[in-house]
Amino acid sequence: MIDAVGNPQSILLLGGTSEIGLAVVEAFANDRPLRVVLAARPSERLDAARARLEARGCAVETVAFDASELDTHTDVIRKAFTGGDIDVALVAFGLLGDNEQAWTDVSTAVELAQVNYTAAVSVGVALADKLREQGHGALVAFSSVAGERARRSNFVYGSTKAGLDAFYTGLTEALRPYGVGVTIVRPGFVHTRMTEGLRPAPLSTTPEAVAAVTVDAVRKHRELVWAPAPLRLVMSVLRHLPRAVFRRLPV
Numbered sequence: 001m002i003d004a005v006g007n008p009q010s011i012l013l014l015g016g017t018s019e020i021g022l023a024v025v026e027a028f029a030n031d032r033p034l035r036v037v038l039a040a041r042p043s044e045r046l047d048a049a050r051a052r053l054e055a056r057g058c059a060v061e062t063v064a065f066d067a068s069e070l071d072t073h074t075d076v077i078r079k080a081f082t083g084g085d086i087d088v089a090l091v092a093f094g095l096l097g098d099n100e101q102a103w104t105d106v107s108t109a110v111e112l113a114q115v116n117y118t119a120a121v122s123v124g125v126a127l128a129d130k131l132r133e134q135g136h137g138a139l140v141a142f143s144s145v146a147g148e149r150a151r152r153s154n155f156v157y158g159s160t161k162a163g164l165d166a167f168y169t170g171l172t173e174a175l176r177p178y179g180v181g182v183t184i185v186r187p188g189f190v191h192t193r194m195t196e197g198l199r200p201a202p203l204s205t206t207p208e209a210v211a212a213v214t215v216d217a218v219r220k221h222r223e224l225v226w227a228p229a230p231l232r233l234v235m236s237v238l239r240h241l242p243r244a245v246f247r248r249l250p251v
Contacts, residue, residue: 006219008087015093016040116160
C-alpha cells in the first residue's frame with residue numbers, strides 16, 4: 001500500500017516504454033526500490049526500460065500489451081495484478097500522429113481515436129475493477145492541454161485527449177467511495193521522442209519535470225494538475241476566448 005508519506009510499493013506502467021511514465025517510476029523509486037510492472041509490446045526499448053529500472057534496485061516484471069488490441073486488455077490487467085496489489089497505475093500510452101493526415105485519412109484518424117481514447121477507456125474500466133476490489137490505490141491518467149480546446153493545428157489529437165480527460169474525470173467520482181484516487185495530469189509540450197523535430201511550444205517541459213508534478217499530485221491526493229502549473233491560467237484564457245478571436249491566433 002501507499003504509506004503515510006505517499007510512497008508506493010508497487011507501480012503498473014501501461015505504456016512501459018513511455019519516457020514520462022518511466023520518469024514517474026524513477027521519481028518514486030528515489031525513496032525506495034519498487035515492484036514495477038511494465039506493460040508494453042516486446043521490444044528492445046522495453047528491455048532497456050527494464051534494465052534501467054533494475055539498475056535502480058527495482059524488481060521488474062513485463063507484460064505484453066498492445067493498446068490497439070482491445071480484447072486483450074482485461075487479461076493484461078489481470079496478469080499485472082497477479083503478483084500482488086498495485087499501489088499506483090499509470091495510463092501513459094498514446095499517439096501524437098500528424099494532424100493533416102489524421103483529418104484527411106480515415107484509418108489514421110481511427111487509429112488515433114482508438115489508441116488515445118478507446119484503449120484508455122478500456123484499460124480504465126479494467127483497472128477500476130481491480131482497484132475497487134483491492135480497496136486502495138492511485139490511478140494516474142496522462143491527458144494533455146490539447147484537450148482543453150480544439151486547435152486547428154492538432155484538433156484530431158486534441159479531441160482524443162478531451163475524451164480521455166472527460167472519462168477519467170468521471171472515474172474520479174466513481175472510484176472515490178472505494179478508497180481509490182484518480183489523478184489527471186495535463187502536460188503541455190514535453191521534449192520526448194514523440195515530439196522530436198517539432199517546434200517547442202511556450203512553457204515546454206521535460207519528462208522529469210512532469211514526473212515531479214505527478215508524484216507530488218499522487219502524494220497530495222490531487223485530482224487534476226498541469227505540467228507546468230502556469231499552463232492552467234494560459235489554457236483558461238484560451239478556452240474562454242471568442243471563436244472569432246481564437247481562430248486568428250497562431251495555434
